[in-house]
Amino acid sequence: MQLLKSILDQYLEREYFSGAVCTVIKDDDLVFEQSLGYTNINQSQKVTSETVFDLASLTKIVTSTLILRLITNQKLSLKTQLGDCLPIQQKELSSITIHQLLTHSSGIKAWHPFYTHLPERNFFKLLDDIEIKHDGREKVEYSDLNYMLLGKVLEHEYSTDLNQIVNQNLNKRLSSDFSYGPLNASNIAATEFGNRTEMGMCKNRGLDFNQWRQTDQPIIGEVNDGNTYYFFNGQAGHAGLFGSVKDLIKLNDLYLKGGVYNHEVFLNEELINQSLENQVGQRGLGWHSGRPFPAGMGHTGFTGTAIWIVPEHQLNVVLLTNRLNTKQPQNLQGFREEVFKAIMDEFI
Incomplete structure (x- = not known):
């Protein structure tokens, strides 16, 4: 456990993110939870287990x-x-x-x-x-x-619309609080300073766009993803949802329990099994295997989010960071691999 804390602290110190939260549940027991850093690079509010993150591509699992x-x-x-x-x-x-x-x-x-x-x-x-x-x-x-x-x-x-669909068909059943933006709550992790990454991607493709958000202010409570924000009015199937560790733990648990939540069959067990097996390459139905996950299946998000489950060990992991809310965003692949290996070594 000390190694896991050390890895998180080291990467915070190296400014890979301004804040993070990591939660590990094994056999329905909370075995590790650490919140560290701040929701914003200005260090005005500390990250907690209640902090809401732009989930980016974790939206795809929903x-x-x-x-x-x-x-x-x-x-x-x-x-x-x-x-x-x-x-x-x-x-x-x-x-x-x-x-x-x-x-x-x-x-x-x-x-x-x-x-x-x-x-x-x-x-x-x-x-x-x-x-x-x-x-x-x-x-x-x-x-x-x-x-x-x-x-x-x-x-x-x-x-x-998708927000209504998520509320009626997922939140009410899982007692979760996934929501599309914009959000006005105070405890929200900031993301990028404008869409700097996508500005570069468009420039490389010779494509013009003149409605970019300001690059001197971090994005807070609005979806970071450009297509979702500018084109789909904040709601899309690939990105746009906000949520906390607790929401994602419940979503993971649905898959770990064979599609049953609160004694009710929510998803067909055979579909769950197919979801968590490689169907094509390293892809299940939504989930994927391989790096950065040492076993089981997971998914990552551009804003610095990740979920990971290992069904045979009833391991449920959520790792959320605001990696875009830094002076110079870094690739988190190595960080995630170190964290997940430490979790494997400690708890399996």
Whole structure:
């Protein structure tokens, strides 16, 4: 336990993040929890276990969970094609299956800044107008676009917006507080100083955009992700949710308990098993294996978030940082690997 605390303290000191929280649960017992640093680089408020983080791509696990709920209720299947559940005509898209989207094996490219096409807001029209396929050298291409489409599937099936869908179909059942922004609460971890990273990505692609947020102020309570903020009005299937350690512990626990929460079957056990096994490459249904996870399955987020579960050891881990709220954002891969190895050594 001392090693784990030491690793967290060292990386805070090296300014890999201005604040973090790490929680480890083993066999339903809280065996480690540490909050350190501050919600903002200005050091005005300390991080606690209640601090709300921009979850970034951990949103994808919530989206995949809600999709699996629809499959459990026989509203969809893994074989359902997009043409059967969305109002799209495009041939390339219509034959893509839910399974391919969940496992990032659809052939769709990783990223596109849809906001550079504003004022056009018709997502499907833009998909018609841009090259959406990657070069196909690898079967798996981790893609935000896959989960943007899954978000659209949810909206179409429920005929309402994603925040309502999350509230009605997840929060009420798990007693969680996941929410799309904007949020005005005081205890929120700050992220990037404007969208500096995406500004560079657009510049490298020769794409213009003139509505960027200010780069001299950190983003607080608004989603960091550019597509979600500028194009999808804060709500998307790939990014946009905010939540705390406690919310993510409950989500992880749903998968560790075979889809049962509070004695109620929320997800089909067979779907849970498929989710936590490699389906294509190192991808399950939403989750993934391999680095930085030494065992089991997990997911990471651009803002510095990560969740990790090892079902055979009933290990439930949440590691949240605000890595973008620093002078110079760093890659957290090595940090995460050190933390997760220390957890394996200590608790398994």
